[in-house]
Amino acid sequence: MSFDVLAPHYRWMEFVLAGKKLQHGRTAFLGRVAEAKKVLILGEGNGRFLQECRRKLPDAKITVVDASARMLSLAHRRLIGQRINCERIEFIHADALTWMPPEGDYDLIVTHFFLDCFRGDQLEPLIAKLAHAAAPRADWLLADFQTAESGLCRHRSRLILWGMYRFFRVVTRLPASELISPDGFLQQHGFRLRECEAYDWGLLRSDWWQREN
Numbered sequence: 098m099s100f101d102v103l104a105p106h107y108r109w110m111e112f113v114l115a116g117k118k119l120q121h122g123r124t125a126f127l128g129r130v131a132e133a134k135k136v137l138i139l140g141e142g143n144g145r146f147l148q149e150c151r152r153k154l155p156d157a158k159i160t161v162v163d164a165s166a167r168m169l170s171l172a173h174r175r176l177i178g179q180r181i182n183c184e185r186i187e188f189i190h191a192d193a194l195t196w197m198p199p200e201g202d203y204d205l206i207v208t209h210f211f212l213d214c215f216r217g218d219q220l221e222p223l224i225a226k227l228a229h230a231a232a233p234r235a236d237w238l239l240a241d242f243q244t245a246e247s248g249l250c251r252h253r254s255r256l257i258l259w260g261m262y263r264f265f266r267v268v269t270r271l272p273a274s275e276l277i278s279p280d281g282f283l284q285q286h287g288f289r290l291r292e293c294e295a296y297d298w299g300l301l302r303s304d305w306w307q308r309e310n
């Protein structure tokens with residue numbers, strides 16, 4: 098699996114296909130986690146969330162893990178281009194499935210349009226590992242696609258997801274072929290949904306989860 102081929106096209110494709118919707122989902126609850134000091138961002142892609150995160154949390158130490166060297170490079174260049182200080186940002190080129198984070202360290206985990214890349218048998222241990230790396234009262238921001246609840250919206254979302262998975266499997270060799278909800282796995286590790294927003298006729302979700310003591 099690699100997003101390297103897609104990386105140079107990711108921004109214009111997002112603009113054409115989704116306008117500002119994905120960025121809205123990425124940043125919807127950023128204001129709720131303004132106290133975070135140690136942030137772990139998985140599968141950040143080309144840095145659109147990272148730039149806003151850095152602005153909102155100027156003193157936080159941010160670790161960005163992505164399996165695509167080209168995505169990481171785009172994210173880094175985006176910040177440099179905007180004269181954003183990268184000193185307290187660590188870019189790690191690694192497969193999140195095998196990368197070992199330090200235990201109990203991060204007070205904010207971010208997975209935007211990332212967990213949908215994995216099969217259920219990968220998602221469960223991945224979320225367990227990230228939950229282990231999260232501080233006892235950590236926050237978790239998550240934006241992603243979802244299947245809308247009912248009616249025409251449900252048909253629409255299923256059709257779009259079907260097409261998307263076919264496309265990503267061919268272009269990036271994505272392991273997943275269908276969307277698996279991460280909610281049950283997050284709950285298993287003590288996270289509770291604090292706030293959420295569904296939009297674009299139920300196709301998109303933006304969530305703020307928090308672990309209770």
Ligand SMILES: C[S@@+](CC[C@H](N)C(=O)[O-])C[C@H]1O[C@@H](n2cnc3c(N)ncnc32)[C@H](O)[C@@H]1O
Pocket residue numbers: 098099100101119123139140141142143146162163164165168191192193194208209210211214
């Ligand atoms: C669909 S893109 C989402 C990018 C961005 N977060 C966004 O909001 O648009 C998925 C990102 O996750 C990365 N990724 C996919 N599988 C990964 C893995 N196993 N380990 C680390 N990064 C991965 C890809 O390289 C890509 O940057």
